[in-house]
Amino acid sequence: MFVDKAKIYVKGGDGGDGLVAFIREKYVPEGGPGGGDGGDGGDVIFRVDEGLRTLVDFRYQKHFKADRGEKGRNKSRHGANADDMVVRVPPGTVVLDDDSQEIIADLTRHGQEVIIAKGGRGGRGNTRFATANNTAPEIAENGEEGQERWVVLELKVMADVGLVGFPSVGKSTLLSVVSGAKPKIGAYHFTTLTPNLGVVEVGDGRSFVMADLPGLIEGAHEGVGLGHEFLRHVERTRVIVHVVDMAGTEGRDPFDDWLKINEELKLYNAKLEDRPQLIAANKMDIPDAEVYLESFKEQLAARDLEHPIFPISAVTKSGIQELLYKAADLLETIPELPMVEDLVELSERKVYRLDADEDEDFVIHRDNEAYVVESPSIERLIKRTNFSTQESVLRFARILRKKGVDKALRQRGAKDGTTVRIGDFEFEFVEQE
Known part of the structure; x- marks a missing residue:
């Protein structure tokens, strides 16, 4: 099962209470206050684990709460701080605040960590409140509550190559032919409802991950059809393979299809227009496909557009090897990390600030x-x-x-x-x- 969205509750651990105590020892007359501070509550930390590929585990566990700090001890001893709760997430996970929909973190690298819910500070014991005027205070603070919130996890597929195109143009069939993936294939629109991943062995010792992404229709950038459920995965791919039904079996013009899909990508994220793209002219085994292909090339040239075109047939497997070689060659020239939307390194900074100015206005x-x-x-x-x-x-x-x-x-x-x-x-x- 591929799960690419989950909503969970996170809460940092509460701080331990400070202690009111006094030193009472045989040879220490009027020993004074001896209550220690409480320990800090544990943080809830998200850590990227490259061994994970889906968010399916969050379907069964939706609440994550860190432990509370230990209470302060006598003889001015500090209560133990609670251990942090580490939650493993797959690379490509975007964390959003459920209330504001603000992006909290964008997690892409193995081992990357970010604090999602800060634990509360431990309360101060009465030792901290001793003054010249009050040498035996009976004041101690309660521990602060840990931060809590509901967050939404969205997984953007971490794939090297993404297959895009209108529904039923043959993306799933192509993926099943070039990899060991077994996507659901059917002769109706939106057979693919979630991304399918497959490892492609090029044949010369090179390999890469290919994603069959759900079909796209006009208005997808506004959420029409599968809309954003599809487009957010495209952002993660380093190379786009645009699959076109070059035989026009759905009664549409192949070049018009190609223009519409590219327009949707551009409207969703302008940077996708510059993403390396290969055109897979599929269904070349069907009569009239050659005629459409020549027309396609002429219209492409008329617009001064240059994109490599590979005539293929996912059914007969013709032309596929050349496409794979070119995709592998392109990947060697592109940085390994996926090119994503401009986020100001949110994952490198603390997301929350617990200690606000104590003199703030009311x-x-x-x-x-x-x-x-x-x-x-x-x-x-x-x-x-x-x-x-x-x-x-x-x-x-x-x-x-x-x-x-x-x-x-x-x-x-x-x-x-x-x-x-x-x-x-x-x-x-x-x-x-």
């Missing part, structure tokens, strides 16, 4: 009688705060005053007893004297 608006404060940094602060201790509550209140939240609420009309909502938490506003 927004306040009314929701009926309640005041709602929106600020990612304050929401993270709430999740890190352990509200079971009075000292932690007072520290949280001091931070809000320092950020100017209290003042802004008063200016908006908040009074004693007014409900204030921050994230999933609700508080009662208390006017300080």
Whole structure:
């Protein structure tokens, strides 16, 4: 089974909680705080494995969650960081955010890695909060939650040569003849619904991977027919073999077919117009094919277009060896890595930034009688705060005053007893004297 699209859930591990503890040893009077920090949660990392060819495994496992960091220990010992979760994906996988459809990473090279969901930081233990004025703090932070999201994986076939052309022009038959692949072949449109791959042995010691790509129709660049399901695979191929029904068995003009397919490729991605292309004039064993071929060559010359034409018959296997030799020769002149759309090396950078500016702005608006404060940094602060201790509550209140939240609420009309909502938490506003 070839699976080229999957939707999965990923979550980085939560950070471990910091510890409130005090040193209590026989010869260490008034030992002070000894609570250690919690460990960081594990990241979810995608790693390219050239041994994989499909996304079929993601049909059966759709949730990937890294482990949580260990809680802080006494004697100021740090909790252990959790191990990262490594998810193996095949080369050619593009990772998109399901909500924004933004490309997160484009993974092409064996061993390439990218962090998809960052683990949460461990909370600080009470040792970190000791000051000259408070030598025995009972404050410790909760670990941060790991990042989570749904992502879409799209696999673009990693093939050296891609067979393109209208439906039923003989692409699947050609692939079955030149390789060990056994694609489904039928005398009706869209017999091929997913790409078929085959290894082609040229016969002189050279070999390459050929992909029989689903048939194309007008409007495919806008998603008509198989549309984008087809075109995204073409981007990965280094050489295009354009298969044309030179006998016109479907009642269409071969040259007109060739123009329409090339126009769809160009409209989808202008760079495909410059991709090396060989024309496989198929079905030459059928009467009138020679007449169409001469007309095809004349129209090609009239437009000053130069593309090598190879008259072949996938049924009788005539002319195929010359086509394979030429494809192998072309591949030797083209870089091994597939030529893809311009992505700013997304896979070489960190996709997410967990540590936003703590002094970032906040927004306040009314929701009926309640005041709602929106600020990612304050929401993270709430999740890190352990509200079971009075000292932690007072520290949280001091931070809000320092950020100017209290003042802004008063200016908006908040009074004693007014409900204030921050994230999933609700508080009662208390006017300080």
